Amino acid sequence: MINVMLAKLVEEPFDSQDWIFEPKLDGERAVAIIDRDKISMVSRNQKEIAFRYPEIISDLKKAIRVKQATLDGEICVLDKNGIPRFQLLQNRIGLENEKDIIEKAKEFPAIYFIFDILKADGKNLEKLSLLERKKILNEKIKSVGHIKVVDFIEKKGKAFFAAAKKTGLEGIIAKRKNSFYLEGSRTDEWQKIKATNSQEVVIAGYTKGQGSRAGRFGALILGLYKGNDLVFVGHTGTGFNEKMLGEIYKKLKKIEVNVSPFKEKPKLKNPHFVRPELVAQIKFAEWTADNKMRVPVFLGFRDDKKPKECRFEK
Numbered sequence: 684m685i686n687v688m689l690a691k692l693v694e695e696p697f698d699s700q701d702w703i704f705e706p707k708l709d710g711e712r713a714v715a716i717i718d719r720d721k722i723s724m725v726s727r728n729q730k731e732i733a734f735r736y737p738e739i740i741s742d743l744k745k746a747i748r749v750k751q752a753t754l755d756g757e758i759c760v761l762d763k764n765g766i767p768r769f770q771l772l773q774n775r776i777g778l779e780n781e782k783d784i785i786e787k788a789k790e791f792p793a794i795y796f797i798f799d800i801l802k803a804d805g806k807n808l809e810k811l812s813l814l815e816r817k818k819i820l821n822e823k824i825k826s827v828g829h830i831k832v833v834d835f836i837e838k839k840g841k842a843f844f845a846a847a848k849k850t851g852l853e854g855i856i857a858k859r860k861n862s863f864y865l866e867g868s869r870t871d872e873w874q875k876i877k878a879t880n881s882q883e884v885v886i887a888g889y890t891k892g893q894g895s896r897a898g899r900f901g902a903l904i905l906g907l908y909k910g911n912d913l914v915f916v917g918h919t920g921t922g923f924n925e926k927m928l929g930e931i932y933k934k935l936k937k938i939e940v941n942v943s944p945f946k947e948k949p950k951l952k953n954p955h956f957v958r959p960e961l962v963a964q965i966k967f968a969e970w971t972a973d974n975k976m977r978v979p980v981f982l983g984f985r986d987d988k989k990p991k992e993c994r995f996e997k
Contacts, residue, residue: 685866706856772983816864905918
């Protein structure tokens with residue numbers, strides 16, 4: 684089991700000769716474990732997902748120049764401009780049926796962006812510096828097809844952030860050049876600077892649909908954990924098509940409960956609560972002074988993160 688290293692959220696980009704800068708990728712974190720002809724791919728919550736991305740596994744076999752390796756990266760689906768979009772990846776997440784997987788792989792092909800190597804041919808590389816690991820990564824893995832080794836720049840974080848924002852990327856990741864790989868740690872040795880506001884949240888309930896949404900839901904009720912307490916952070920009724928409204932409503936009804944999961948019950952008209960089991964990706968304009976998301980929009984569900992991982996970062 685591998686618990687990935689995580690970046691801390693910071694507000695502003697910066698320049699430094701001691702840091703490198705990479706694009707922040709809007710996708711699903713995944714660790715690839717290669718053992719000769721066998722390739723496993725594991726999500727952050729330790730689910731095996733290799734079967735879901737056959738195009739990645741096929742090309743990873745062509746990309747490797749090593750018999751054994753453990754790689755860290757992000758699975759993404761790109762829009763027509765070549766920018767990763769989680770909404771597009773949503774078409775691949777959760778698929779189980781082989782026929783559906785093959786069809787969606789053609790319509791929404793995924794790319795595995797690799798940014799770190801933790802092991803190679805029996806050697807643990809986690810205590811090497813980041814730049815040493817990057818050098819080995821480029822020696823052992825080549826970019827081919829649905830496999831891309833992530834490029835980086837040095838020193839100029841401010842300019843890189845401006846370029847990322849202009850092109851529509853989610854933001855940038857800053858990494859200290861001499862940092863070790865610290866499994867399961869959220870450390871300031873890696874820092875993320877967001878160009879757009881997005882957040883994983885817990886779905887805690889829904890409001891009843893009215894008018895054209897009668898018989899379904901109107902909005903999803905959103906929460907984040909603070910300690911062991913779930914805190915209300917807003918509700919969203921946008922980001923859904925007609926098909927999604929019905930499918931999501933069925934999911935919600937299966938886990939509906941009579942008791943609020945929040946420490947303090949939100950002031951909403953006739954809320955319906957659910958067990959806090961579902962995690963969704965939300966984009967929003969900004970945080971309000973009372974810690975609510977302004978203009979939140981649903982992007983899709985995540986099955987790679989646990990509800991208790993959804994916490995305030997700001």
